[in-house]
Amino acid sequence: MKRSVRRWGWRVAALVAACALVGLGGCFLFNLLPTARIVAVPLTGTSPLYVELDGSTSTDADGAIESYLWNFGDGSAVKMGATTDHIFRVTDTTTTFIVSLTVTDDRGGTNKVEQTIEVKPAEAGASEVGIPVAAFTVDHLIGRVPLTVAFDAGDSAAGTGAIFEYNWDFGDGARAIGSQVSHTFTPDETTEFVVTLMVWNTEGDVDAAQKTIVAMVPDEDPEGEAPTAVIDADDPLVLYNPWPEEPTATDPVLVEVTYDPRGSYADAGHSIEYYVWDFGDGSDWVVETSDLKQTHVYRLTVPARTYVVRLFVYDDQGFEDVTPYNLTLTQPEEEDEED
Numbered sequence: 001m002k003r004s005v006r007r008w009g010w011r012v013a014a015l016v017a018a019c020a021l022v023g024l025g026g027c028f029l030f031n032l033l034p035t036a037r038i039v040a041v042p043l044t045g046t047s048p049l050y051v052e053l054d055g056s057t058s059t060d061a062d063g064a065i066e067s068y069l070w071n072f073g074d075g076s077a078v079k080m081g082a083t084t085d086h087i088f089r090v091t092d093t094t095t096t097f098i099v100s101l102t103v104t105d106d107r108g109g110t111n112k113v114e115q116t117i118e119v120k121p122a123e124a125g126a127s128e129v130g131i132p133v134a135a136f137t138v139d140h141l142i143g144r145v146p147l148t149v150a151f152d153a154g155d156s157a158a159g160t161g162a163i164f165e166y167n168w169d170f171g172d173g174a175r176a177i178g179s180q181v182s183h184t185f186t187p188d189e190t191t192e193f194v195v196t197l198m199v200w201n202t203e204g205d206v207d208a209a210q211k212t213i214v215a216m217v218p219d220e221d222p223e224g225e226a227p228t229a230v231i232d233a234d235d236p237l238v239l240y241n242p243w244p245e246e247p248t249a250t251d252p253v254l255v256e257v258t259y260d261p262r263g264s265y266a267d268a269g270h271s272i273e274y275y276v277w278d279f280g281d282g283s284d285w286v287v288e289t290s291d292l293k294q295t296h297v298y299r300l301t302v303p304a305r306t307y308v309v310r311l312f313v314y315d316d317q318g319f320e321d322v323t324p325y326n327l328t329l330t331q332p333e334e335e336d337e338e339d
Contacts, residue, residue, distance in 0.1 A: 034060035034105040036113035044118040047090045050198070050206045051117055053099065056082040060105040067104045073097040073117075077194075085169075085198075087208050088119045095119050130160035134199040134209035141285055142214040142274050144222070144318030148184040149213055153197055155282075156209075161202035169196040171213075185215040212287075214274070216318035226319035227272050229311045230263030233325060239297065241332050246303060253300040253331050259309070262291045266315040274314040280307035280327065304330040 039054040055068045070079045072086050074097050079086075088097055097119065102112045135155040140147065153166050156179075168176040170183045171193035185193060193213045200206050240254040247253045259277070266272050277286040279296045286294060298307065309325040 031105070031107040031109050032060070032062045033109040034058060034063075034065050034103050034111045036101050036103040036111045038099065038101050038113055038115040040099065040115050040117060043116070044120070046120050047088065049088045049117070049119045050085065050208075051088060051099075052083075052085045053101075053115075054083045055101045055103065058082075058101070058103045058111075060103075060109075063106045065103050066106050069102040069104075071100045071102075073099055081173075087198075087206070088117055090119045090121050092121055094121065130201075130203060131205050132159040132163065132199045132201045132207045133157040134197050134207040136197045136209060136211070138211060138213070140213075140312075141211065141276055141287060142216065142312070142314050143320060144216050144218070146184050146186045147213070147215045148182055150182045151180070151195070151197070153179045153199065156197075156199045156207075158199075158201045159203070159205060163199055164202045165200045167198040167200070169198075171195055185213060187215050187217060190217045191215050216273075216314065218317050222317040222319065224267040224270060224317065224319075227266040227270070227313045227315040227321050228264060229313040229321045229323040230261065230265075231309065231311050231323055231325040232260040232263060233309075233327065234258040234260075236327075236329060238332055243332065247301050247331055249301045253329075255298045255300055255329050256295060257298065257327060258293055258295045259311070259325075260293050261311055261313070262293075264291065264311070264313050264321075266313075270315045270317060272313050273316050274312075276312040276314070278310040278312070280309045298329060300329050300331060304328065 035058060037055065037057045039057060041052050053070065058065055058068070068080060068082050070084050074088060076086070097117045098114050099117055100112055100114045102110055104110045133156060134153070136151055136153040137155065139150045151168065156163060166177060166179050168181055172185060174183060176183065193215065194210055195213055196208055196210050198206055198208045234257065237256045238253065239256050242251045242253065245251070261275050264272060272291070273289065275288040275291060277288070277294050281298055288294070306326055306328045309327050310322055312320060312322045314320050
């Protein structure tokens with residue numbers, strides 16, 4: 001009799017323990033957590049260091065992995081996807097960055113793994129001339145879907161040797177190769193895509209540049225007229241003039257110009273969502289979400305030059321208008337001294 005009681009007591013205890021596990025950690029019993037794995041190449045090198053990261057070998061024993069979240073440990077934005085790449089940069093001291101990958105399975109279970117990347121500064125006295133410079137222009141930063149954008153990497157520089165390859169990542173899973181490419185963005189809702197250009201030279205060095213493209217999807221079928229872009233400009237203000245010498249690239253005339261977009265307007269019942277400025281001097285375009293004035297400083301390296309300034313406006317329907325403004329700047333003449 002005593003033996004029977006002991007057996008029953010053991011079974012009750014086991015049942016109670018199992019119930020406790022179900023109540024406190026049901027995920028443990030019913031969902032095995034995924035396993036996160038990182039494959040990184042290379043693990044060490046000299047700045048700027050281009051690293052390819054692969055999390056596709058991560059597994060989930062009782063389901064599927066739904067998402068991959070990458071944190072590069074250098075303050076840059078996180079990225080999603082089973083594979084990605086990143087450029088690490090340091091200036092003065094060797095730095096070890098901790099890259100982390102967090103995977104989430106189809107039942108919400110997560111797992112995290114870390115990988116260290118060691119980046120060394122360029123050798124003391126080494127020239128930066130050999131490093132390429134990635135740069136590109138676009139014909140649109142914003143537009144309504146389907147949005148086709150032309151990309152031109154002609155402003156990129158090779159550094160040492162020649163440019164070997166241009167690699168494009170459009171941020172929507174598509175990629176391309178070439179100095180001039182185009183891509184069509186077709187999201188289901190308004191989305192910002194970070195487009196990355198990577199330029200390799202024949203010495204194996206690499207550099208990257210990025211721009212954000214906004215593909216707009218209206219909430220309803222677009223109706224009405226497109227907006228109207230209007231530019232007003234203040235008189236140029238000379239900040240610095242190296243006269244009587246002619247301006248040069250190393251000693252330019254600095255001229256400040258303030259632009260006012262407040263004359264722009266949208267169709268009745270609609271509003272302007274974005275103001276995009278192209279100041280005509282090769283500088284990066286400026287995107288604004290309000291009709292604030294914009295002040296820009298020009299570096300005049302010749303006695304006179306005309307810049308074609310453009311203002312693009314986009315309303316809440318995704319409709320666009322653009323207006324040009326011709327700005328002619330001349331080096332101020334030396335004033336005669338009074339007798």
